[in-house]
Amino acid sequence: MSRIVIMAGVGGAGTTSLVDATVRDARSTGASVRSIDAAEPQRSLALDLSALVSATIGSMAVSSGADRLAPEAWASLPGVRILAVLDEMRRACLEEDVVVVDAGSLVTLRELLELPHVLLRLLDASLTPRSAMARPDSGALFDSLSEARLQVLHLQSVLTSDSTSVRLVGRAEADGIDPVVAAAGTASLLGLTVDGVILARFPRRRDGASDRVRKQARRVEAVLQAALLHVPVWRSSDRPRSAPKGRAVLDVLAPANAVAPLGEPVAAGDGYRWDLRMPGEVAQRVRAGTQGGALVLECRGVHRWLELPAVLKRCVAVDGERTEGGLSLRWVPDADVWPRADREERGVDD
Amino acid sequence: MTDHDGAAPRSPDEPWWYSGPPHGAEPPPAESQGSQEPGAIDWMGMLAGAARMVDWARGAVLDPHSEHADPTEHADCMICRTLVVVGDQVGMTPGADGPPSAPPSAEAPEPDPIRWIPLHDR
Numbered sequence: 083m084s085r086i087v088i089m090a091g092v093g094g095a096g097t098t099s100l101v102d103a104t105v106r107d108a109r110s111t112g113a114s115v116r117s118i119d120a121a122e123p124q125r126s127l128a129l130d131l132s133a134l135v136s137a138t139i140g141s142m143a144v145s146s147g148a149d150r151l152a153p154e155a156w157a158s159l160p161g162v163r164i165l166a167v168l169d170e171m172r173r174a175c176l177e178e179d180v181v182v183v184d185a186g187s188l189v190t191l192r193e194l195l196e197l198p199h200v201l202l203r204l205l206d207a208s209l210t211p212r213s214a215m216a217r218p219d220s221g222a223l224f225d226s227l228s229e230a231r232l233q234v235l236h237l238q239s240v241l242t243s244d245s246t247s248v249r250l251v252g253r254a255e256a257d258g259i260d261p262v263v264a265a266a267g268t269a270s271l272l273g274l275t276v277d278g279v280i281l282a283r284f285p286r287r288r289d290g291a292s293d294r295v296r297k298q299a300r301r302v303e304a305v306l307q308a309a310l311l312h313v314p315v316w317r318s319s320d321r322p323r324s325a326p327k328g329r330a331v332l333d334v335l336a337p338a339n340a341v342a343p344l345g346e347p348v349a350a351g352d353g354y355r356w357d358l359r360m361p362g363e364v365a366q367r368v369r370a371g372t373q374g375g376a377l378v379l380e381c382r383g384v385h386r387w388l389e390l391p392a393v394l395k396r397c398v399a400v401d402g403e404r405t406e407g408g409l410s411l412r413w414v415p416d417a418d419v420w421p422r423a424d425r426e427e428r429g430v431d432d
Numbered sequence: 433m434t435d436h437d438g439a440a441p442r443s444p445d446e447p448w449w450y451s452g453p454p455h456g457a458e459p460p461p462a463e464s465q466g467s468q469e470p471g472a473i474d475w476m477g478m479l480a481g482a483a484r485m486v487d488w489a490r491g492a493v494l495d496p497h498s499e500h501a502d503p504t505e506h507a508d509c510m511i512c513r514t515l516v517v518v519g520d521q522v523g524m525t526p527g528a529d530g531p532p533s534a535p536p537s538a539e540a541p542e543p544d545p546i547r548w549i550p551l552h553d554r
Contacts, residue, residue: 212540371546378546399549411549 083245084175085113085332088183088274090191091251092261096282096322100251101184103322107331113179120185120194123166131165132157134233137226142208145223164190164197168237175240180332188265191248192384195272198238199386205231238273247277247334252306254281254299254317263309267364268384270341276313276361277335278326279306284317309363312336341379344408347391353414354397360408370409372399377411396420 087104091097101117108115136153144150156162167183174181185191205227214224240246248269252262266276285291285299307315313336316326325331339361347354358379360368369380375395376387397413397420 368551369548370551371548373544373546399547402549402551403554404551405554409551 083240083243084178084181086171086175086181086183086240086243086246087249087332088185088191088194088246089249089251090185090188090265091280091282092188092253092258095251095253095258096318097186097251098184100249100280100282100318100322100324101182104249104324104331105182107324108180108182111330111332113332114177115180115182116174116178118167118170118174118181118183120164120167120183120190123163123170131162131169134226134230135159135162135165138205138223138230141223141226160193161197164193165201165237167194168198168241172237172240188250188261191265192268195241195248195269195274196384198234198241199272201234202231202238203387205234242273242340244275244338245334247275247336249278249280250276251280251282254284254302256298256302259302259305259309262306263363264382266310266313267361267367267381270339270361270364271368271379271381271384271386273340273342273386275334275336275338275340276310279310279313279315280318280323281306281315282318282322284319286319289319311362312339341386341408343388343391347394347413350412353400353412354393356391356394356411356413357405357407358409358411362406365404365408368409370399370402370411 089097089101089104091100105115105117132153135156136151140151140156171181171183185194208227209224209231250262250265252258262279266279269276281299281303285295287296303315303317314326314329316323325333325335329335341358341360341364344357344359347356364381367381371378371380372390373387375390377390379386379388394413396416398416400412400414402409402411
């Protein structure tokens with residue numbers, strides 16, 4: 083799998099300059115590098131995806147009585163542009179050693195990371211026995227939806243690969259802290275590792291910055307470093323620095339910090355315990371819940387659904403603890419679907 | 433029960449499927465039984481019985497059902513009841529005008545609400 087670096091930053095921070103520096107430094111290692119601009123995905127790819135959208139969403143609309151539209155009519159939907167960026171990443175991975183994505187703003191980054199999750203939820207909800215049997219001509223639509231689901235799963239696997247990471251570009255100003263921390267939390271929640279924060283245009287004495295401005299910049303740097311434990315935060319100036327001192331640009335610079343289960347549930351007391359890894363900032367804000375056979379995690383309005391292990395689908399979540407490394411959730415057997423446990427609890431013999 | 437073959441009216445004591453001579457009638461002359469051997473199957477009698485069953489089904493079930501537009505409103509009709517039961521099993525209700533149609537969104541099950549888990553700080 084190719085090394086993928088996705089970069090995004092707060093407005094005016096100079097993200098594009100740092101993307102260029104990252105591409106240049108990566109090429110200097112001898113690797114083949116493709117740079118992708120999320121604002122301008124390849125139009126031909128966008129058109130292919132329009133055909134896919136037309137064959138799925140368009141066909142669903144037609145089956146409900148709507149007129150059929152030409153595939154080109156779907157090309158300008160915002161989601162199709164984001165999908166084109168993801169598909170360009172997937173194709174670039176087949177040809178290059180390194181792919182550097184300039185997502186631009188933090189808003190676009192969130193759309194880029196969230197879209198596969200949203201599409202998978204919608205496609206899973208569409209692929210039901212009811213939809214397969216509802217219409218005599220639904221076979222082709224069902225096949226299109228199944229194909230779309232496979233393609234979205236592939237895009238998601240590219241995003242959440244161990245060799246993919248997110249680097250954020252911020253400014254050393256007080257109002258630049260929260261957007262960066264929020265973006266890092268969103269990326270982690272959606273299954274990506276954040277491996278660096280670059281403070282662009284960090285004020286220096288030699289550039290004429292005052293003591294007050296430099297002191298404030300150092301305070302911002304310290305706050306960010308404390309909030310994003312184990313993620314390197316480094317300074318960049320007029321001469322963009324693509325990696326912190328002593329590190330190579332293509333290294334994954336931080337230990338894995340994507341939200342993920344820490345193994346299988348373990349027996350504990352009269353039930354089970356299931357631990358999830360997540361950065362401290364996310365753990366402090368996250369809400370956890372269950373819906374059907376899934377664990378739902380929500381942080382700052384972003385949701386992620388995780389399939390529950392089989393044993394926990396027959397349990398009820400009692401409560402959870404925020405730990406240093408994430409969440410620890412406690413479960414007990416659900417008496418409604420686990421009658422034996424219910425009988426034993428009430429002291430009834432078989 | 434209506435007798436459709438133009439024969440004499442039957443006794444109320446006779447079952448609808450009985451195709452033999454009316455109760456109390458004179459036994460048929462021997463030549464009317466043709467060359468049938470004693471104990472052989474009476475094919476003609478069975479055919480006549482089957483025809484009566486079809487006529488009965490048409491008159492008692494199919495004809496009334498042909499006027500039923502919505503199967504759910506005719507629980508006393510055998511065909512409507514079967515259609516409703518089968519429709520529920522496959523998750524859709526057959527339409528009155530031909531092939532089954534897509535279920536309205538109101539029939540799709542509501543998603544389970546999210547049950548939030550109380551979280552504590554260690």
